[in-house]
Amino acid sequence: MANTILRSNHHSKAFQALKLFSLLLLMQRVGAYEFKVGGAKGWTVPTDPNTIAYNQWAEMKRFQIGDSLVFIYPADKDSVLQVNKEDYEKCNKANPIASFADGNTSFKFDKSGAYYFISGNEENCHKNEKMVLVVLADRNKNTNSTISASPPSPPPSDSVDITPSPVPAGEESPHPSGASSIIMSFIGSVGAFVGSSLILVL
Known part of the structure; x- marks a missing residue:
């Protein structure tokens, strides 16, 4: 017993x-966090096509390896292309690194560095439906990950500096x-x- x-x-x-x-x-x-690109509006032509709204949105986030972006868009009218820096600046969709057209794209970051995205609709891209963001290096682990894309050069007059800004007062960083x-x-x-x-x- x-x-x-x-x-x-x-x-x-x-x-x-x-x-x-x-x-x-x-x-x-x-x-790991999942970020919906553009918030409630999703991936679409900005209401003011003269602004770089997606870069401004990305500046307020802290992206890390393992995080994901979710692009929501009408699959019959738009798409998402991951491109290099030069193709980003020229809205060149001829040689994408990756291409997505499902209307609900999830993109997971597997290394640190700069990432460039444009709309697959060239007209939309020229109206600033494009985004560049930086994924922070993993300082907690000894990794040999390399930055595949070169960091942005000094911004031309129509672009935004993508240096991560401090978290606004009253908000916590998600990481x-x-x-x-x-x-x-x-x-x-x-x-x-x-x-x-x-x-x-x-």
Whole structure:
């Protein structure tokens, strides 16, 4: 009888440890964010085609490796092209790095650096349906990721400087600071160790 109660307590403790470990893993995975390009308006010609609205939108965000962009647009009238810097500036759609035309495109960042997007409709691109943004380097891990696109040169008169601006007062950056990421990694590692130790005891 005492043996059965003792065994039941071990199973209960192992189950509790497994739940804690799962929770810690979930907390670590929450670091990636999905950004809807252009907010409620989506991917379309800006209301004022003389402004570079998408670059202004991108300046207010902090993009990191693992984050995703979602482009919402009418698939029968528009598309999204990832291009190089020169093609971005000229609205050249002849040699895209990637092309999307499904109307609900999700694009995940796999490395840091500058990314250039234009509308597949050349007329829309010339009306500033285009965007350049910078994905921040991953300072929490030792990666050998390289920047595939060169950072933007000094902006011409019709473009916007894409240096990330500080988060506006009263708003939090969606990404944790480097210190909190390190703490979360440490907590996850300790949780994994404790969880595996408890499972081995059983």
